[in-house]
Amino acid sequence: MAISFNFFLLLLLLAGSTTAFPNFFLSPSFYSNTCPQLHGIVRSAMKEAIRNDTTIGAGLLRLFFHDCFAGGCDASVLLDDTRASVGEKTAPANKNSLRGFEVIDLIKKRVEAACPQTVSCADILALAARDSVGLLHGPRWNVRLGRSDATAAEQNAASFSLPGPGSSLPILLTMFAAKGLDARDMVALSGAHTLGRSHCSLYRERIHGDSNIDPAFSAALRSTCPLGSGNATVTAPFDRTPGRFDNMYFKDLVAFRGLLKSDQALYGGSLVDPLVEIYSEDNAAFGRDFAAAMVKLGDLSPLFGLPGEIRLNCRKVNA
Incomplete structure (x- = not known):
């Protein structure tokens, strides 16, 4: 007998609650004795970066998500290509879209000067993502630390495990459930799109063909993103306040102004509609759930000790 769509979604709503387990190796106080300056160094660098470019916060948040979702939170996404291996930066979901690498390089340089060979690039990325949100008026949370860095990239995982701009709700729920993240986590983490912009090529099909979209x-958007090849440099914000971390993204979904198909897939006749509506009306609820989901995201398959390492340069493995 065919399973109904709503029952299928209900199963996925419950899936994450039974597959995610706390990681007892990670702790917010991991570097309290070995690098007590760490949090101040990262936050100071992030203040500088956001002051120079308010859009970089969205870039670092995306960088952290793409690292964790493809093989775990191990800084593998930061590795450059070499003659021997192809990294994750050129995977379809990452190519021409990831940014913020130079900010991580700067933070790593300062951390190495203060605490040599102590703090992993994976932990630096986790802290930079948290501070990106906090400095743009979003919530803060205790980042659990103690990860090692990968010594190889996860190119295949980056190519096939990351959600795409055209993903449907069942696909999104399935991909997140596979990582131990439930429907609430998925919807809250999607709210990261309250920051940043998207390229015309990723939303062109939606604005020219979808019916579940506000006509105005x-x-x-069609005036600057026509059918055909269009202008590759054209972008649009995900919501009406792209430089501020708030619940405007969900307000726009309720108004059928989601930029990507995968954005609007969260609202318009599904079991997650109530979550979208709650977040659209209660910014504090969104902030709390987003912070909790980011902690769970940061627990995805971290490395501890060998075979990982503490990279001296986040772009390459140690010699």
Whole structure:
């Protein structure tokens, strides 16, 4: 007998609660004795970075998500290609979209000067993502630390395990459930799109073909993102306050102004509609759930000790 769509979604709503387990090796106080300056160094660098470019916060948050979702939170996404191996940066979901590598390089340089060979690039990335949100008026949370860095990239995982701009709700729920993240985590983490912008090529199909879209919204976007090849440099913000971490993303979904198909897939006749509506009305609830989901995201398959390492340069493995 065929399983109903709503029952299928209900199963996925419950899936994450039974597959995610706390990681007892990670701790917010991991570097309290070995690098007590760490949090101050990262936050100071992130203040500088955001002051110079308010969009970099979105880049670092995306960088952390793409690292964790493809093989675990091990800084493998930071590795450059070599003659011997292809990294994750050129995977379809990452190519021409990931940014913020130079900020991580700067933070790593300062951390190495203060605490040599002590703090992993994976932990630096986790802290930079948290501070990106906090400095843009979003929530803060205790980042659990103690990860090692990968010595190889996860190119295949980066190519096939990351959600795409055209992902449907069942696909999104399935991909997140496979990582031990439930529907609430998925919807809250999707709210990261309250920051940043997307390229025309990723939303062109939606604004020219979808019916579940506000007509005035789509008309305004079509003027700069026409059918055909269009202008590769054209971008649009995910919501009306792209430089502020708030619940405007969910307000826009309720108004059918989601930029990507995968954004609007969260609202418009599904079991996650109530979550979207709650977040659209209660910014504090969104902030709390986003912070909790980021802690769970940071627990995805971290490395401890060998075969990992503490990279001296986040872009390459140690010699």
